[in-house]
Amino acid sequence: MYVQKTQPPQQSPGAPSEQIEIWLDGRGARLYYPGETLSGSFSLSGIYSSPVEAVEVSILWRTEGKGNEDVGVHEFWRLTNDAENRWLDPLRPNRFSSVLPKSPLSYDGCLIKLRWYAHARAFLSSGKQLVDETPFRLGDLPDMRALKLCSDPELY
């Protein structure tokens, strides 16, 4: 699983584990191309004590590296109990889909990396939040670090 530096939820022993999971359809490498339709589903499990107030699903990209971070949101859905918003049963898998943009493409460099994520967040009435995200690649740019090091072994 992709490494996440989030704190594990504090739970009392014996309590059912509340969690949200998000899955992507398609190939196992999770490689998508610009203009392709990304689809998937999310599901909640172990939620018995406090009802779900809202669920947010987003498709976003994020940079990481030595400098400041940057974030861009491509698609965002929020499902609540309001009459204006559509509401899906949180205890059953719900689907989403979106057409991916032409840019920015996923990139792995030395100083900066650009990663795409499918992100899901559930807000419980107790104030607790459940988060899960699954990375995927948009485009098939080669790894610049490997190219650079293979071309010049003296860099080591």
Place this chain on the structure above:
Amino acid sequence: MSNPSPKFPKSNPFSTCYTAPGKTPYFFEAAYMRQLKSAHPTKFEEYFTRNLGLGEDQLRHKVGVNFLVDKFESHSCRGQIVGNHGSGKTTLLYSLRTVFLERGYEIFSWELHDQQSFLPDVFWFELQKFLRAAPNFLPTQCLLPPPVVSQKDYIEQRRAVAREFMPDDAEPDAEEQEEKLEFRVPDRPEEASAEPAAAEEPEKADESERNGAAEQDGEPLEVEGAEDSERPETEAAPKIETPLMTLLRTPAVENFREFSEGRKSRNKGVLGFNEVGNFGLTSGNRGGVRSDLENTRFGEEQSSVPFAPFPGIAPGVDEPAESAASGDDEEEYDDVRVEPASNFPALRTQRDRRLAIPTLEGLDIEKRRSFFEKKVVFFDGFEQLSYVNRIILRTFCRMNRLGLLITSHTPAIGIPVLFHTQPSFETLSALLDRLLDDYDVNLSNQRVADLLRNFHSDVRAILFSLYDLYEKYNLAPAEIRDKLSRGYPR
């Protein structure tokens, strides 16, 4: 559905998304925790039991941070974190933020950019917005210039405040209301309650009678009170008068002197600020601001830019009867006479026209007091400010009863030092263990000690160098990995 793929690249554990301030806690040394425990055993045990469910590092972090906030509060909400470059000042500031928020504080944080030595305008703008977001805020307590309010509106506002605080009693004058405001905010409540309320009753009755008479004459209420309260002490003290002084003050001698010096037909000059904030004389002969007298003399309209003794004070719409009556003689002078400070024109006008304080509905002194006590300004990079800007920021926070927590490279004068950040082998090891928890990379103790020595305890530089090392190490073949791990740091 796709499963997580092992080919998917891992993030660099030394990326800023994991190492930036706020992403990792500040690691306190065990020796510091032992000192805390020996100095405050009861409180230490309280914080320890409150955070028992956490891990060891988080528990130590929580206890240390809570002690720092206690220390901050005990120093009347002022403090500074001192340390060198990359020693974790900002990280500790972010860690303190969570505890401040848990305790009900509202935080205004500001971080200076490199080489920025002054407080920019946007800082004051944002701070003003932050302060005005709370109820019962009186903007005149800031250093920011208050809005210009006319004398008439000012009196109405003071009356509204008086009505709000004393709805059943007779309407007091402004001086009484000011005393009432001071009475509502005693430092020690028992002192305020010890004052006999019965002794004020006959004085109130007399004052209300006098106020009623003054209102019928169309005279502003607080002008009398202001003059009574702020009358200079030199007038009350007995003066020794020589016969020559008595002779010079006779009307005949005065008239003769005025006619002989030719000042009878000239205008009086008054020093002060006009509405746009310029300081100078109001008489037209001196240039700058033209006086109303001159405008009316030549048949023009009255000046649309009224004169005010200080910024924020509007000229009186309803001039006091005394000054209007006695102003005929004084307006014939062009020069500013050298008089005692109590008779200086600007000060005299200031005495008559007070600083305008806008009235807000629902004013509650206690609420306002608690509001200011729960506001903290976090300022990162205090050492970059110039000397004047440091004084301005410190004074502003003290005047407005705002807490001030700063970070600095060297201790700033006048602010108590809460903590000295000094990275050590222990804290750096704890940080690296946390960052490399999910990775198959290990740094030996000797390597960590070398890093500290080579980078002069600058943890920021250490993390940047480890970032570069990981980028090379991650893609390198096995034989080169060994070489990399042996050869670093350089």
